[in-house]
Amino acid sequence: MSGGSVRANGLDFAFTAAGSPDAPLALCLHGFPDTSATWRHLLPELADAGFHAVAPAMRGYAPTEVPTDRRTDPDTLTADVNALHRALGGGPDAVLIGHDWGAIAGARAAAAAPDRWRRLVTLAVPPESVLADAKFDRAQVARSAYIAKALLPGAERYFTANDLARLRALWHRWSPGYVLEPADLDPLLATFAVPGVARATLSYYRGLAGAYSDGRALNPRVSLPPQPHLVLHGRDDGCLGAEWAERSRGVLPHPASRVEVLDGVGHFLHLEAPEEVGDLILEFVLPGGPGTAGR
Template sequence: MNQSETLAPETLAPEILTLKHGQLRFTARAMGSGPVVLCLHGFPDTLCTFDGLLPALAASGFRGVAVAMRGYEPQSQPANEDYHAVRMAEDVAAWIDQLGDGPVHLVGHDWGATIAFAAAALVPDQIASLVALAVPHPLRFAEVYAASPEQQRRSHYIQTFQAGEADARLLADDCAELVALWRAWSPGWAIPTDDLAEVRAAIARPGVVHAILEWYRQAFDFTSHESLATQALLAGPFRAPTLGLVGEDDGCIAADVFEAAMQPRDFPGGLAVHRVAGAGHFLHREQHGRVIPLMLDWLARHR
């Protein structure tokens, strides 16, 4: 028996993988063996957001794979700057093909949840189950948003991202604006210094801040072929059994807005929604002792 076989999963360093889609390359971290759980991070965050989840997945008989999303590394920035959600869903489909081993489970946080929804609609036969953290059904969210002045206030930052000067502004003062978003979105969390350092380092890589703002800018493109394809995916329905988790104190998308946007009729494969007490937007980091067991139980029931 080699040394790695004698160690508990949480003591092992993750494998470093390179996933591909066409000419693009994506760094991934993987742990464990068994059914694949593909983990998609959001904004402003990195694949390190799942560092606490991967060992738990490995210990529960799954292969957890966390991937750096399109644009978050220079090698994953397309020359045509296409950051429509349909393209990220195609990234996910390519990763699933590369990883093999049949249908995968998707876990997505923030923008990662939106892309998980899109991927679940694009390749439904390849998705065993879906866990959406902090961001609900995209089309239903838009409907609830339109009727909620309070949610419009919370989401005003998206409008500020449309301006060209936002690129430089997000990098200014050691990414002070991004840090302020983290604190506003998770108001009860003493954010670890290392977590903020990871985000600052990622944003500072060449081209990254422009790429991640293009995610938001291209979300307001309503006429191109890519946009129409994106809208079709994000409308659902979503056939995969879906678990929605929201922090009770989320300062980005209010918990009641999240819950209103998650309707059973849109999830023919089944839907469960849980509000997590004592957590904000980064609920899987803030309350991992509550959130990870909920996810593991869901995955075990749908493996």
């Protein structure tokens, strides 16, 4: 694998890549609190299957440029993703794969520019419109208590104190069967050691709160893209309950779309079961995969 950087939507994005730049683009988007290292198992598999697999450090996550904005709304992330498609030379055969916040950004980008993305895979976060009733569900409100803390003054210090102890606790709570490896923790420590990163990454939640307040986050037109869409979720996910993924069945518009809930794994399912998750993704995104030929 190799590294590089590219200018997109006004920021310099650092990325890790595998495969020929002339191959169809497979853009892999990470979430919170994570880094592009989360895709270390999948990138080589995608490259071997004939893709130019690229995992950028998302907006605000060093070594990508840290913006000065105090709020990163979902529309900005949507623009980032589609600008990365252009900057990386993507064509209509490109595919999107997103985990957590990367799932939100990916779904919105695919809905906003369906001619650019042939297929979409989202992990650990179902379509936003499916989550409309989550605020009324006691179990999910308890799981999401960290979001309220992210909105408070001093949240940056709260989450990053003692060598990211509270961020590491989130990993453990969300994926109780997974132990953080040095390949996860070392990039995380290095990223959050950069001034401004904690504020920039927590600003996603401030932006999302604004989007929910005016209804933009629940609009099916921005979160239910028309492409074939694979929704993957861990049965033991401690961040978003698997029942929300199950509710996606019958909601996704394309007939080739699928929902798969995997037993024995949690929120970071692509790290907990890399072979199983990789096989499901490759089967779905390869041309001639499930559904209409070539889509």
